[in-house]
Amino acid sequence: MEMPVPSATVLAQKARIVKALRKVLPRDAVIDDPAETRAYECDALSAYRCAPLAVVLPRTTAEVADALKLCHEMGVPVVPRGAGTSLAGGSMPSADAVVLGLARMNRVLEVDFDNRFIRVEAGRTNLSVTGAIEAQGWFYAPDPSSQLACAIAGNIGMNSGGAHCLKYGVTTNNLMGVTLVTMQGEVVEIGGPYCDAGGLDLLGVICGSEGQLGVVTEATLRILRQPEGARPVLIGYASNEVAGACVADIIRAGILPVAIEFMDRPCIEATEAFCHAGYPDCEALLIVECEGSEAEIAEQLGLISQIAARHNPVEFREAQSGDEAKRIWLGRKSAFGAMGQKGDYMCLDGTIPVSSLPDVLRRIGEISQEFGLEVGNVFHAGDGNMHPLIIYNANEPGQQELCERMGAEILKLCVEAGGCLTGEHGVGLEKRDLMEAQFAPEDLEAQMRVKDVFDPQWLLNAAKVFPLHVSAARRAG
């Protein structure tokens, strides 16, 4: 992966920059010892690493503002970092960059059940937002699978989704306001505990801007009451086509389950071998979860069972107990781990129109044959967000590159089918060079203009999202 040549001027001034940072931040908030900065040299896209110039770990919005103001004045690039769980390399540093980590900003600032919001510092982990309110029967809906570790700041940066967003939406639909610090060190309040923007919807464009417009230090999030209960069913089919048709029919029937998950044969087999969830031997498997009271769940599952039956399932299994529900989810939740048993894997998250699922799955199978690398599919079928997992051996020379080429083929296929490169992980570094497969030059130009406004010097996370040759003139200026 090509990265810009680090600024020799910045590298040469390292000592001066660190000293200046120590002047405005507490002693323990600035790290420059190479042994200690090593922990920040990559995120969850661990194939790519680069030690940063330094790391700062501020505790307050004012400290973030001080650090950014200083970096701006000294012309030092900054890479914001939530918890470092990005699968797309969104927080991978460059050698001339200061990593600004938000891990120490994790407090709950305000909980308001009457107005149904929580305000937190953005370094707080996703799951611990729900953790702060679940005893009172509330939850924060977006649930990326890394939710135990990932931070709200990163969720906002990537506009993260999760398994339950078919009903509850993704981060942007649950975000009401942010405190944003611009690269110039200015603190800006955008949105709040009320609906919609009074002017332009800046919040809408900040969410999902991959840490390129500013650093979000605080967030106001919409919270919801937990439903009375939830129960999944498992439906097995003899082909991907039939399973895809069943998904479309469920949606058309007016039922809106909270989740519809899809696994194909390679994934089913891998999870069976890994955790013995008791899945049927079939080509495609759906897990459909419904929420509400017992009676409501029964009503929805009754309809789903009728629809499923019309497509002649190999198996239809309704959870009769909490234990059975857990077993149904067990395989799905272990799917990544199970595929990981087979080797290293690369996880893509292209999204396609639901109607083209069977066709895209068939073509992914062909691409797999052609490249000679195994691929399993496990994904959120209700919204067409695929997760092909390509298995490879990172220790075998050339395999990483082969895997990346194959991944690029699959993502281009998603775009050709009317979809997009990434549904919830973000572009980051990983998909940066594929952006031109989805966007015309005018489309990218319009997006880059937004960055011009927020970060005229292009110092914030500037080597991501836009292909380097597309952003070159701006980064140089």
Next chain:
Amino acid sequence: MRVTRESELVEVVREATGPLQIIGGGTRPVGQVAGTSVQVAISGISLYEPGALTLIAGAGTLLRVIEEAVAAEGQRLPFEPASWNALLGTTGESTIGGVVAANVSGPRRIQAGACRDSLIGVRFVDGTGAVVKNGGRVMKNVTGYDLVKLMTGSWGTLGVLSEVAFKLLPAAPAQATLVMNVPLAQAATVLSKALGSQFDVSGAGWLPGVGVIVRLEGLADSVAYRAAKLAEGLAAYAPEILRAEGAQLWRDLAEVKPLQSARGDLWRFSVKPSQGPEIAARLGGQAVLDWGGGLVWARVPEGADARALAAPYTGHATCLRGPFATFEPEPAPVAALSRGLRARFDPKGLFNPGKMG
């Protein structure tokens, strides 16, 4: 002039030498500006996949046409956009592009989100005459910046929409409305109790002479169950449960019926929901509450500064009829960012200049 194709729109923008007034159906003329009027009539549904809950249409397609098409498949636009004709004294029909430009969202906004939450893709012509696309036709998409949201509610000031794509929802087979005849002063408590319940409320407002109304939607048995449970929890306010006949109340709320023929300037406050009733009271009580109290529609005596009367509040106010700035003046750093975006998207200042401040 009236444009029916995107290519025509590009021509118009490239050749423009002065301000353009961008119009959809002309049904929400707020913050009027001068300039050559350009009516966007690029119409027609180009793709509708009921099985994928997605629809793409020209920005000039009539809202009614889209609502009829999706209703025929048992689906709907989730955000419940309503007509403001009777309220604003306008005639004609809303276009879907106009709805997007104004981010028009009705009572279901509290459950299903605003127009901006259902919009998944746009095509627009920017101030240089370039056609820009963003988003697409899939429900989950984080590829590049989300200009879809930025365009929604930008009132035609960043670019002229030519095409919009939505995610839809199944229409609910059943609904129930709880009506509780409580005064404005009690509304905040009742609304917050209803919205803080587990019963997935899809509308919560207050109408003068009616009281608090709360809506539940979904499968028939589920609605019956939730209505009974919610009524139990709100028993102190003596709720009456209406079935299909409650639908009229929601149309009245969405179209702000109680204020349609009232006199005075017209204001709209989007605030922290618990503040809604007190703001309505400070404005004189000629008001309607939606969004659980978070949206206050009010008539105030002509020339009265409602922002000053309502203060303090957490949120923003729009003056739809009256001699004040239409949009809430923004804090300096936010205003600077907005100005910067307008200058980049519309460098010649062609589109509805001055409309948003």
